[in-house]
Amino acid sequence: MIHTAIKKNDILLLLSVLLAAAGLYLYMKASAAAGVDVRVLSNGRLLGQYPLSQDRVLTITQDRVMEGEPGTDIEGPVNVLVIKDGGCFMEQADCPDGICVRRGRISLRGESIICLPHRLVIEISGGDEQEVDTIAR
Amino acid sequence: MRDNGKSSTRVAVGAMLLGTALILSWLESLLPFFAGIPGMKLGLPNLAVVLLLYLDTRRTAAVCNILRIVLSGLLFGSLFGILFSLAGAFFSFVIMVSLKCIGHFGVTGVSIAGGVAHNLAQLAVAVFIVRTPGVWYYLPALLVSGAVTGALIGITAAAVLPYGGKWFQKGER
Numbered sequence: 001m002i003h004t005a006i007k008k009n010d011i012l013l014l015l016s017v018l019l020a021a022a023g024l025y026l027y028m029k030a031s032a033a034a035g036v037d038v039r040v041l042s043n044g045r046l047l048g049q050y051p052l053s054q055d056r057v058l059t060i061t062q063d064r065v066m067e068g069e070p071g072t073d074i075e076g077p078v079n080v081l082v083i084k085d086g087g088c089f090m091e092q093a094d095c096p097d098g099i100c101v102r103r104g105r106i107s108l109r110g111e112s113i114i115c116l117p118h119r120l121v122i123e124i125s126g127g128d129e130q131e132v133d134t135i136a137r
Numbered sequence: 138m139r140d141n142g143k144s145s146t147r148v149a150v151g152a153m154l155l156g157t158a159l160i161l162s163w164l165e166s167l168l169p170f171f172a173g174i175p176g177m178k179l180g181l182p183n184l185a186v187v188l189l190l191y192l193d194t195r196r197t198a199a200v201c202n203i204l205r206i207v208l209s210g211l212l213f214g215s216l217f218g219i220l221f222s223l224a225g226a227f228f229s230f231v232i233m234v235s236l237k238c239i240g241h242f243g244v245t246g247v248s249i250a251g252g253v254a255h256n257l258a259q260l261a262v263a264v265f266i267v268r269t270p271g272v273w274y275y276l277p278a279l280l281v282s283g284a285v286t287g288a289l290i291g292i293t294a295a296a297v298l299p300y301g302g303k304w305f306q307k308g309e310r
Contacts, residue, residue: 005243005295006243006245006291006292006295007241007243007245007246009241009242009243009246010243010245010246010288010291013242013246013249014245014246014249014284014287014288017249017253017280017281017283017284018280018281018284020280021276021278021280021281021284022277024276024277024280025277028274041267041268043267043268044267044268044269096215096217097215097218110271110274111274112269112271112272112274114263114267114272116221116263116266116267117217119266119267119268120267121267121269121271121272123269123271
């Protein structure tokens with residue numbers, strides 16, 4: 001017994017998922033605002049918070065954040081984050097997939113760059129932590 | 138367990154579909170489709186799992202699912218990727234089997250639900266790994282990609298299944 005036909009329920013399922021996604025997207029867009037701070041979280045722990053208004057380069061290891069480009073003395077997982085013109089992007093990373101670098105620039109509240117192999121999250125907040133949590137819920 | 142013809146037919150079809158899954162994994166590894174969304178893939182290899190679910194037994198489909206993840210992980214990915222993929226594949230498989238049993242959906246619906254379930258589970262694991270709820274921001278994109286690839290896989294499966302059924306009929310004679 002093989003069900004080859006596309007049933008009405010299949011189409012309803014597809015449409016409802018697409019509708020839900022569109023609704024969520026519009027809700028996020030509507031509540032999006034320019035961010036204020038960049039939060040650096042490693043393993044869920046806040047390593048540092050920096051204003052988007054000040055351009056700088058951050059070198060991030062597993063347990064701390066340093067100003068400037070990475071030196072030659074750094075060992076182990078490292079990500080380099082650039083904060084520039086009110087946004088930020090991952091300039092380089094030694095993770096195996098490089099997805100965080102491909103994510104590109106982010107600047108809106110609630111947006112994030114994620115480096116799963118390094119368990120690192122770069123998150124844009126509105127300066128008020130409470131509000132970020134409601135949006136990201 | 139249903140008896141679907143000769144065991145040699147089952148082995149051959151299972152192996153061929155596992156091969157298909159690996160080819161699709163390879164194609165997928167060439168396309169960095171979701172720039173910036175961690176661990177996310179189109180999920181094309183799920184075609185093989187869906188086909189086996191309908192042509193053969195649940196057990197065969199489950200074995201093929203695990204094998205294609207481990208093998209494609211070793212060939213094109215990393216150990217981390219394998220563990221990450223297993224979570225999504227497991228949840229997706231449970232959902233697909235349940236929907237198929239309930240019977241209100243065709244192969245396309247089952248495949249769509251599988252694709253969406255896979256992405257939801259992957260995202261949940263990502264949230265767990267980085268311990269930051271902000272990751273849910275990616276939800277809309279992942280819902281759409283899961284549903285659309287699921288639909289494409291379902292339509293393909295619906296077109297292929299009649300031929301697959303014939304292989305098994307021949308095997309019985």
